[in-house]
Amino acid sequence: MGINNFDLKRYISEKKVKIEEFINSYFNPSITPPILHESVLYSLTAGGKRLRPILCISSYEACGGKEDITAYATAIEFIHTYSLIHDDLPAMDNDDLRRGKPTNHKVFGEAIAILAGDGLLTEAFRILSNPKYADVKPINLLRVISEISYSAGLYGMVGGQAYDLISEGKEPNKEVVEFIHLNKTAKLISASVKSGAILADANDEQIKRIETYGLSIGLAFQIVDDILDIEGTTEQLGKPKGSDEKKGKMTYPRVYGIENSREKAKELIDHALKAIEIFDQKAEPLREIAKYIVKRSS
Template sequence: MVQTNLKPTIVSDSNFDLNTYLERKKELVEKALDESLPIGKPEKIYEAMRYSLLAGGKRLRPILCLATAELLGEKQNTAMATACALEMIHTMSLIHDDLPAMDNDDYRRGKLTNHKVYGEDIAILAGDGLLAYAFEYVAENTKNIPAERIVKVLAILGKAVGANGLVGGQVMDLDCEGKSDVTAEILTTIHRNKTGALLEACVSSGAVLAGASSEDLSRLSIYAQNIGLAFQIIDDILDVTATTEELGKTAGKDLSAQKATYPKLWGIETSQAKAEELVKDAVAQLAVYGEKALPLQAIAEYIVRRKN
């Protein structure tokens, strides 16, 4: 893989350490997620939902939500319900994505996938349960935020996961399997929906909770769209270059499923360069915020350096 040499555009004397930041935020998110979904009845469905929701991972999506809200001056605890809901939606997408009718994978985050443990029927219902609960959780647990902002967040989440977002992207992705004429434009549309829409929702929802201006929302949306596409490009590269152990899921799945990918279209080096350019453009949107944007800048640059 090509090594990255991104130069930050936010000049700072700060000793900001991304690893420490992510570890601290992840610990808070893990605790909040555990508390968000206690075991109820019927126990089987709650156990299945918790199995995947609490299976670990980077928790990048809720952290992006929290970091954006804090950038604009909102307290972390008022955005935590939305941060948890975003992870619930993301987890739903992983459960369903792993099903035999979709990508048919046996492992996720180094553990057996939900349908391998609970069966396909319960896995489908666990995903459905998480999706529905995400909206309920935001509505009932977001405190000290004006109602109109909460309604706007709910709309953002709905759009991100629907036919104009994640679901639509997945449909296009499945339709393009085995086709040799998929263009860069089509592939970008797929991934701006399948991957990018939810990442953009993480940033936009955090901004809305903080009362962002239209200018803030515009800048931060561009930032999120760019890191979302960069994230997917790196995912495509890692499917080729990383091992199953490194990924925590089956490596080489894109190739075996004859999926359209950026490395197949452009090659690995050009794909890496495209991801780096997207991140550079994303970081440029943050310059106006100065050092307050260091977490978002560092997360963007981490995306092109990650190994899983």
Template sequence: MSTTEIQVANPPFPTDFDLSNYLKTNQTQVEAALANSLPVVYPETIYESMRYSLLAGGKRLRPILCLATCEMMGGTIEMAMPTACALEMIHTMSLIHDDLPAMDNDDYRRGKLTNHKVYGDDIAILAGDGLLAYAFEYIARATLNVPPQQILQAIAHLARAVGAAGLVGGQVVDLQSEGKSDVTVETLSYIHNHKTGALLEACVVCGAILAGATEEQIGKLSRYAQNIGLSFQIIDDILDITATQAELGKTAGKDLQAQKVTYPSLWGLEASKIQAQELIAAAKAELAPFGTAAIPLLALADYITNRDR
């Protein structure tokens, strides 16, 4: 099938698409689904710790990317919501562990005390472990009206994105690069393509898989997601320098304190902004064959470079 022959469902998104309203509507649905996904049972402490970080707010960009892609490919929000919740569970796990004293040693996340500051290091580690395991259980148990093979494919793709070939591997190289002055752009890109980008890419690809996308469609969506993932990290690096703690909801200037190499430290602020914009342009180009069905994903790509936290 050639690029021009790609066929997708075409939801009636208007040309004056209201991203703010779209985000608000989807955030509300995701928040409700997350709250219902994880009840508190015995031993209450671990479930309360898991819920403390899972329900601490945030942009919910990852689950929204999953929902938007599934809808674009002709699926429904109901089909993708368990996976969308699981993606946020895994993202939350990564934040809990990233904030630990053995990692980034941060006191605040999303404007609140980090999990280990409230529950202690031991419970925080277990809360992250619990969220990671529960995420996969939840996809397998709660996903309805999707062929089993597609559910299995989504689980496999997500598992790889989270493990040593993805998020974990990126975190390892990140830790090993701290304090080094000879970190190259290639190493920095490896870190962020894996630590940040792999999970963002899984959000988009898993949404497409659940809706029955073809390999060609998945390839285009994967490249879209990889580009927005790297742009997302570049903007994060910029905001770490330019934004305040109140604006970020977490400690500002942490990269400088940890002597981490960042894109602005290698390229400068203005060149980093240009690179982020070029990545978004490349991402949006991958969506051209999907027509107006791609309007939400196009708008979300722009949102990544225009955000202030």
């Protein structure tokens, strides 16, 4: 598949099939009690973009990896899904709709939703710590565990979510919105890409550039999300339009305005593409995903 005729839609579809296959095979035998099993799969199979695991696999391939790392990549989707379940809870963002369906706690109750999230987060590291899924260096798996736990934890996604909650209704602040977006969204996206490079045993220069790419597209992704919350429809978004504004969320459009936010997202994508210029055509999925992020409508 050459540079000029790369089919991103087909590429994503092929990767998603493998991710779904792994998810379905992983939870066999079923989790006990059955309601917990249903809760976990309800959110895991709700039709997400699978952006983070696909980025992990794309980065691995761009850095010359030859193994099938679907299992390790999908572990990151477990973490992302746990974060969505918990974000939607009444004590957090109190959302009733996610991906066009009732949120997990609306279907299974708050207690089971919390436990489903807890289980997915824990199970992700069980997968990442198991060397049976692909022939990769154990030391690189350890590096990936460190990278993902940092990006998903107190110094990353959890810290970003906390600041997001306590800043609701506050005066627009550039430093605060940048902290929230970097930590709540960009760090885990960057860790997804960086993990692929680490598993491929990439060199320091490659990993550094991949990390820059990941942080840039991660920030751009969240800025576009902020814009879509204003300009999109509930059908496109799979959740109520304008929910950020109603809650007084600290968003880029609120701080910078829509047009400046749109321009910032484009600048970040340009920066991301420049960072991976050293890679050959095997990095074409990464390039096309970056371009897709600023064009998406959901």
